[in-house]
Amino acid sequence: MKISWIVPVFNPGVFLDEAVMSILSNSVANVEAEILLVDDCSTESLTLDLLRKWSIHPDVKVIRQPQNGGPARARNAGMRAATGDWLAYLDADDILAAGSIALRAKAILNVPTIAWIAGDMVEIREPGKTSYLNSFPFATRDGVEIMPHVFLVEQPTVRLAGWPMLPFMGSMMFRRSLLEKTGFFEEKLIYGEDIYFCLILSLFANLYWIDQPSLQLRRYHESMTKNLVRGAREAPQASLACLRDPRLQSIRREMRWHYAANLRQSSGVFAHHGLHLESMKAALKAILVSPNDPRGFRSLLASFSTKRKTSS
Template identity: 30%
Template sequence: MKNRRYAMKISVIIPAYNSEAVLMDAVQSVCNQTYLSYICEIVIVNDGSKDQTAKVMQQIAKQVTQVPITLINKENGGASSARNAGIKAASGDWIALLDADDEWLANKLERQVQTLQEHPEIDFLGCGSDDRTLRILFHKVTKLYHASVRDLCIKSFPVTPSILFRKKIVDTIGYFDEHKKYMEDADFCLRVAEKFQYYYLPESLVRTGHGKKAMGASGLSANVKGMYLGMVQNLKDAHQRGSISIGFYGMLRIFSYMKYIRRCILTKLGK
């Protein structure tokens, strides 16, 4: 058992919708963790799948012996609803999020736990994915970074399957907003950054979507307009909460629209 001096129990939450072909790979990537002893359970939430996801979940529960598996079946309510169900059922004091079509590198939790050992003030820690470099305007993030609300208004990060956070956070800010269809994870991150110590580790430790592009390729992210409108609503909400000034909010609206136009062009060009 490695470096157990930093006591923590991690519940891994995996929402799944029509994920029969990929769910086992996601779970296996959790079981392959070098810091497996920190994981107290994997909670898989079937969000009303219409394929054989429920059957695959049962197979996983029988085959996986390294970590306790909790299975939840519910009516379809979207990713936020599934994540919330998993978080509420979790017994750990830390929550790690993973989507059914994503995978962790074997040292993902090791590097995050080591970072938390060195910086116990951290409440929320994300990391890089798919060998991408995080840039916030002209700033390239190359070391552990304490992110602000302003940063997250300019650039939404990290990817959801990289997130590790203290479960007690939801007691203060609430859960994922189940009324939002787009950019609900970015909304959650903004609310975390307003109240807690929000950090980013610039190491690529996650593989997302089995190789699909992050924007405009499939799923909800294919709706570029919906993503844009979702971010606009997040900015409105942040302004109403007093997190950003009216001047900064106005600048962000212009900036967001410019990004939206750029994404529309890139999507049409197939890039």
């Protein structure tokens, strides 16, 4: 069994060292690993130094992108270069949870039909502060326990569409052979490309869920998630892509709700930053998408609220 770990890299600094080490320290007998660091045109000197350092490691390969293209394009570059029969992901500022490779390998050894596996995660909200488990009770609720801590969620597309949160890319891995059916990440999506990809993946494979931590997710590191205005502009696009994809016709209603919810959330962010015209436009779109939901009208009213924060 060989796992290709795909790590998009754009100026994570010292976090890159911790991310790579978290994979290497998770070594398991009879499980080979390659780490593909896809540099998305980093400019930070520390990141560039670390990339040079890791490039000489026998299990690490550094892939240089010709121009900055975002996480979807970087992941696709890693997937094309991967040689493993399994593909796994880790953001350069996150950490693979201790023992998570062993948990996945054990599940796959006992259930050879597994093609897609994911698990819970630990969120780190502040440096040095106690982390807490972000578990997915809906995964165990919708699944059947087939061995200790491993749950099978059959025909998962409709179930996933009803979950308040989808699996993070860093918590999952899947057989490389599934790529022939799913295709690659949608590179036009700058934000939420993993949501779209996850739902497409669910059309072709049952989800096996481990109710143990698989990922340590840093919530305090500066990223696009922290750039609220940019995130508000990009976030609805993934739901819109799902809504327009004929392969996801079975969850069109749920995707319409998600799209409207994303628009309302974006409207609130814009209003908070004093971008009232953008806030109004997002709220109006939400009303058009879901005209019977009064929350859209409340968002529209809120878009005229007094400016509370300088726009950024």
